[in-house]
Amino acid sequence: MKLGRLGVWYSADKCDGPGVADLVRVVERNGYSAYWYPEGRGYESMALASYLLAKSDKLMVGSSIANIYAREPYAAKQAMLLLNSFYGDRFILGLGVSHKLTVEGLRGLKYDRPIAAMRAYLDGVHKDLPTGTEAPVLVAALGPKMLELSAQKSMGAVPYNVTPKHTAIAKKILGPNKVLAVEQKVTIETDAKKARALGRKELARYMVLENYRNNWLREGFSEADLANGGSDRFIDAMCLWGDADTVRRGLRAHFDAGATHVCLQPVHEEGNVAARNKIIETLADV
Secondary structure, three states, X not given: OOOOOEEEEOOHHHXXXXXXXXXXXXXXXXXXXXXXXXXXXOOOHHHHHHHHHHOOOOOEEEEOOEEOOOOOHHHHHHHHHHHHHHOOOOEEEEEEOOOHHHHHHHOOOOOOOHHHHHHHHHHHHHOOOOOOOOOOEEEOOOOXXXXXXXXXXXXXXXXXXXXXXXXXXXXXXXXXXXXXXXXXXXXXXXXHHHHHHHHXXXXXXXXXXXXXXHHHHHHOOOOOOOOOOOOHHHHHHHEEEEOHHHHHHHHHHHHHHOOOEEEEEEOOOOOOHHHHHHHHHHOOOO
């Protein structure tokens, strides 16, 4: 898996089909090595990956993440193998256990114990792989046990909503030879009030999810930091803001902490594609 230094994370659900194609062209044109997308409610993960790969030439495309409850391990494995066969080994299968609220509320399935469920799923994905095949699989790992499992059963981890402090811990657990691809939200905005409002809006959906809250508490944030939309300290850590140089320093802090790849997530006013593209273009030299 030839994953370079810098990528872009952005929800395809915010775009229609032509808009998604335009986005991956912007990401590729600016020299990023990878585009990462979540499994939202708008697009099925593997079908979307095929479309993204077809609309790009050299760009790596990674699911961040594909929900293990959305398809059986065999189906995920076959999709991973087929996509890489068709598109020159440019697909990364990022897997996650999702959230109880989504799995039971939206899908009507039973949410199992995360570590056991992921272990069994990874075993299934790796079962009966062709001889010599190294599966390009990463795990959405936050806590130490899931990070340990990532090191044992995959090529590494794709943590989301984390700080450089978490990156340093993850690197120590994963070890020197594993991929550590970290997501970081960014906005180029020097007005603190505007920047924090953008950050709070973007983070609102995550503030009610138990796994993220637990991880933020492990990182040293308090319940007070997570109340009422998030304290300034919390928002400033989750969504980097300021001029371009300030944001670049924040992104580089993840590399200094041990990240092998950082995928920045542009945060901007809803529907402002020009602002999204400007962030991508400006920060391509991190």
